[in-house]
Amino acid sequence: MKKIDKREILATEYKAWIDGYDEKNEDHPKYDSSHKYYKDVLVSLLYCQRGLCAYTEILIADEERYAFNNFNTDGRYIKRGKEVSGFAAQLDHFDSTLKSAKGWLWDNFFAVLDKINVQKTNKPVDDILKPDSPEYDPYKLLAYDKDHHAFYPNPDIEDEELFGRINRMIDLLGLNYGTIKAQRKRYLSLILNRLSLGMLAYRELGRPISLNWIRISKPVRDRPMF
Amino acid sequence: MKIKWIEIRGPYYQFRNFTLELTYPKGHEKEGKPLDKVCFIGQSGTGKTNLLNLCKASVTPGHTNAGMKHIIVTFHKGNKEVVLTIENGKHVNMEYPDRSASILNSVYYSNTNALIYFPAEINTNLNQILQEETLGNPMDYLKPESAEKSGEKGFEDKIFDFEKQNVLAVWEVVLKDIKTYKEEELKYSQRLAKAFVKSIEEGERLLEEFKKWKEERPSPIEELAEKLNPLLNRFNLEINTDFEFNSSEDLKFIKIKTLNGTDVPYKGWSTGTKQVILTATPLFKLNTEKALILIDEPERSLYPDIQTEIVTYYTDLAPQAQFFFATHSPMIASSFEPWEIVELKFEAGGYVYQEKHYEGENCVDNYFIDPRYLRWDSILMNLFDLGIEGNEAFRNSALTQALYLRETLKKLRTQDKIETEKGKKTLEKFEKLAKKLGWTLDEKN
Numbered sequence: 054m055k056k057i058d059k060r061e062i063l064a065t066e067y068k069a070w071i072d073g074y075d076e077k078n079e080d081h082p083k084y085d086s087s088h089k090y091y092k093d094v095l096v097s098l099l100y101c102q103r104g105l106c107a108y109t110e111i112l113i114a115d116e117e118r119y120a121f122n123n124f125n126t127d128g129r130y131i132k133r134g135k136e137v138s139g140f141a142a143q144l145d146h147f148d149s150t151l152k153s154a155k156g157w158l159w160d161n162f163f164a165v166l167d168k169i170n171v172q173k174t175n176k177p178v179d180d181i182l183k184p185d186s187p188e189y190d191p192y193k194l195l196a197y198d199k200d201h202h203a204f205y206p207n208p209d210i211e212d213e214e215l216f217g218r219i220n221r222m223i224d225l226l227g228l229n230y231g232t233i234k235a236q237r238k239r240y241l242s243l244i245l246n247r248l249s250l251g252m253l254a255y256r257e258l259g260r261p262i263s264l265n266w267i268r269i270s271k272p273v274r275d276r277p278m279f
Numbered sequence: 280m281k282i283k284w285i286e287i288r289g290p291y292y293q294f295r296n297f298t299l300e301l302t303y304p305k306g307h308e309k310e311g312k313p314l315d316k317v318c319f320i321g322q323s324g325t326g327k328t329n330l331l332n333l334c335k336a337s338v339t340p341g342h343t344n345a346g347m348k349h350i351i352v353t354f355h356k357g358n359k360e361v362v363l364t365i366e367n368g369k370h371v372n373m374e375y376p377d378r379s380a381s382i383l384n385s386v387y388y389s390n391t392n393a394l395i396y397f398p399a400e401i402n403t404n405l406n407q408i409l410q411e412e413t414l415g416n417p418m419d420y421l422k423p424e425s426a427e428k429s430g431e432k433g434f435e436d437k438i439f440d441f442e443k444q445n446v447l448a449v450w451e452v453v454l455k456d457i458k459t460y461k462e463e464e465l466k467y468s469q470r471l472a473k474a475f476v477k478s479i480e481e482g483e484r485l486l487e488e489f490k491k492w493k494e495e496r497p498s499p500i501e502e503l504a505e506k507l508n509p510l511l512n513r514f515n516l517e518i519n520t521d522f523e524f525n526s527s528e529d530l531k532f533i534k535i536k537t538l539n540g541t542d543v544p545y546k547g548w549s550t551g552t553k554q555v556i557l558t559a560t561p562l563f564k565l566n567t568e569k570a571l572i573l574i575d576e577p578e579r580s581l582y583p584d585i586q587t588e589i590v591t592y593y594t595d596l597a598p599q600a601q602f603f604f605a606t607h608s609p610m611i612a613s614s615f616e617p618w619e620i621v622e623l624k625f626e627a628g629g630y631v632y633q634e635k636h637y638e639g640e641n642c643v644d645n646y647f648i649d650p651r652y653l654r655w656d657s658i659l660m661n662l663f664d665l666g667i668e669g670n671e672a673f674r675n676s677a678l679t680q681a682l683y684l685r686e687t688l689k690k691l692r693t694q695d696k697i698e699t700e701k702g703k704k705t706l707e708k709f710e711k712l713a714k715k716l717g718w719t720l721d722e723k724n
Contacts, residue, residue: 168666198682205679208686220679229675231667235660 054108054191054204054228057184059101062159063121064093065128071157084156086144093130094157095144096123098164106142107163107184108226109233113142114164143167147183149175160185169227181215182222194219199245202238204228280356280393280569281313281601282334288349291333293326293631304618306643313355316594316602318615320663321623325631327605330623331396331573334603336365338394338571339438343368356387388437391566395600398442399576402553405446439561453561454532456499461522467492499564503533506563510555510592511535513585516543533560550580559596567597578608590614609650609658617646622662674716681716684709 062068067090074081085091098107099119106113125131145165146152155161163184165173180186182194196207206219227233247253283302287294301317303309319327336343337352345368354361364371439449451458467489475482504518511517519534519542533556536542548556558574574593578586587610594602606612612620618641622634637645650658659665668674684705691702713720 196682196686201678201682203675203678203682205682205686208683208690216683220676220683223679224675229671229678231660231665231669231671234668 054182054184054195054226055105055110056189056191057102057107057163059098059159059185061101062097063100063124063128064090064097064130065124066090067093067097067128067157068159069128071159074157080154081157084146084152090157091144092132093124093128094159094162095142095164096130098144098162099142102164106166106169107145108169109166109228109230111166111233111236113166141167143170145170145173148178148180150177166227166233168232169230172227172230173225176225178225179218179222181218182226195223199241202234202241280338280354280361280387280571281315282337282352282571283313283355283360284351284353285330285333285337286351287333288351290630291346291348291350292329293324293625293629294329295630297631297633299330299621299633300641304637304641304643304646307618313601314619316590316604316615316619317621318612318619319603319605319621319623320607320612321631322625323607325623325625327623328399328575330621331575331603331605334571334573335394335396335440337363339440340370342440343370388569391437391568392439392570393437394571394573395439395561395565395567396442396573397558397575397577399579401441401557401579402550404441404443405450405553405557439565441557441561450532453564456564457503457533460496460499463492464522500533503560503563506596507556507559510559510585511552512538514549514552514555516552551582551585554580555585558593562593562596567600570597570600571603572597572600573603575605576607577604578606578611583610586610587613607663609655609663612650612658612662613653613655615650617649618643620648620650620662677712677716681709681712681718684712 070090071081082088096114096119099114100121104112104114104116104119123131142164143166145163146156147161147163151158151161181189183189192207194207194210195204197204204223206216206223210216210219223229244253283300285299285301287297289295289297301314302311303314309315319330321327332342333347333350333352336347337350337354343365347365348367350365352363352365354363439453441449443449467485471482471485471489474485498520500518501520504520508517515538516535517538519536532545534542535548535552535556558577562572572593577589577593581589586608590602590604590611591614594600604611617636620636622636623631624634626632636648638647639645648661650662653661656668660668687705688697688702688709691697691699691705696702697706710720
């Protein structure tokens with residue numbers, strides 16, 4: 054789970070709107086997924102997250118859907134003529150307890166895979182695995198097992214309490230959720246196999262990998278990407 | 280006759296502008312020919328049973344309903360294609376509007392059957408009838424009024440629909456030769472008793488005649504036993520081929536016993552036993568050469584090992600028929616070629632579409648899922664879209680714990696601390712957890 058930099062906000066009109074409330078120390082207007090700024094926030098986050106789910110890193114939006122030119126000069130998301138409903142990308146309030154008073158807080162938002170959002174619900178969270186937290190360092194907290202394609206707490210952590218906190222958050226954020234793991238396994242095993250056969254150089258890994266490689270199997274998501 | 284194409288312009292329940300192409304894809308040895316078997320899968324409510332009902336209605340005009348409109352079904356009948364249109368619940372002959380649109384015709388089906396339909400609740404109707412206590416004298420059963428009562432009344436020729444109310448009449452036809460054989464045998468036993476009372480010579484003469492009759496006529500119940508026993512033996516059961524003639528029950532239906540020889544009355548049959556006998560018997564006894572065979576939830580009450588074999592078992596019993604199954608079972612799905620699977624899914628508007636398992640052209644090489652190659656868990660996750668690989672509320676936490684312990688052990692070994700108290704405890708904890716996770720402790724684990 055990558056660290057996410059959310060400082061570049063394309064939805065500037067939304068940001069100015071919500072800063073107004075924060076400056077006056079007022080509660081935010083009620084959060085609503087049909088609100089005019091919902092898509093602005095979602096697409097702006099997808100831009101920061103490069104189209105990936107903030108937690109599971111499953112691709113939930115193609116680049117053309119989150120690129121900066123989806124916003125006008127006023128910092129508003131440009132609505133498309135025909136929007137398909139039921140996208141896999143959704144807005145998640147990382148800490149659901151902030152939803153009532155600070156429901157539009159940028160720092161508390163992430164764009165996530167809808168299945169993860171459903172699973173996470175309103176369960177209590179621990180900032181230890183908050184992807185945009187300044188202290189968050191995935192390499193210190195997490196380890197990855199390439200045989201089971203599962204994340205687990207870094208074995209350098211000997212503190213049992215810390216181990217437990219990380220383990221609970223791995224579970225809560227769905228990092229090892231069945232289909233997520235399966236999709237990760239399909240993607241990575243293809244790359245690892247090609248690397249082992251010398252058919253792919255490490256230097257090429259920075260480039261986007263053709264989706265045809267991944268789609269040897271039925272896509273895990275059953276709804277269109279954003 | 281086989282179905283090649285179904286087009287529902289509809290709306291018909293959850294279908295609208297829905298098309299099913301039911302032929303073998305390009306590159307297949309049967310390319311372009313109708314599929315021998317089809318398996319509908321999909322979440323409850325996606326219309327699997329409604330599609331089976333549509334297949335049924337396309338063969339039997341009496342089973343349409345008013346909701347069936349703007350539906351086109353293309354059949355492969357003999358060497359010809361026949362196109363049927365259903366409008367407002369009625370078969371419409373587009374080519375010859377003045378003629379009957381029924382695709383059933385006596386010449387084509389002169390010696391075979393058109394349709395066999397097994398609903399998911401196949402046991403229900405028969406249970407009501409056979410569980411009644413009717414232990415009468417077997418001779419009463421042979422009286423003319425009794426035979427008339429249990430005759431073929433209400434039976435629709437060429438159609439064997441086990442959902443219908445007259446299900447016993449359907450069974451009368453299925454078991455006709457077995458019943459006739461039993462009746463003949465019963466008559467002989469009565470005549471033999473009388474003959475021996477008259478004189479020993481008379482009795483022995485008739486006994487010789489009876490033995491000759493038995494030799495000349497293979498017992499249909501033994502032939503049935505030969506087909507059904509391989510499956511029934513797995514339940515510690517077999518078909519009882521001996522008749523005791525203690526009651527009319529002996530004549531009424533198939534009888535079974537345990538492998539130790541104890542009779543098992545119908546009311547003692549398990550639901551799995553019923554499922555096997557009530558489906559396999561008609562498929563074996565009836566001429567299925569040109570039939571459509573529809574089986575809803577073939578997995579019902581069957582243990583997983585039987586589920587893995589049941590589709591092949593059925594298709595071997597009726598090798599020339601076209602089968603349509605509707606299932607929720609990965610074991611059932613594993614018996615199908617990729618193009619024989621029809622996965623139904625809800626689209627955003629609530630209607631249903633077919634999820635395709637190939638990309639680009641419908642060609643054998645373009646399919647990316649083959650249920651015959653996959654493990655059961657992979658079928659569940661890749662074909663049935665199960666999002667989890669076990670009870671993840673418990674499994675995932677155990678998994679991360681085990682991975683952590685394993686890495687800790689590796690670390691202790693590099694630090695030369697594996698023989699310490701901590702090392703031993705960690706190893707013991709890891710091995711216990713790994714066993715529960717079903718891991719084999721090879722290099723990867």
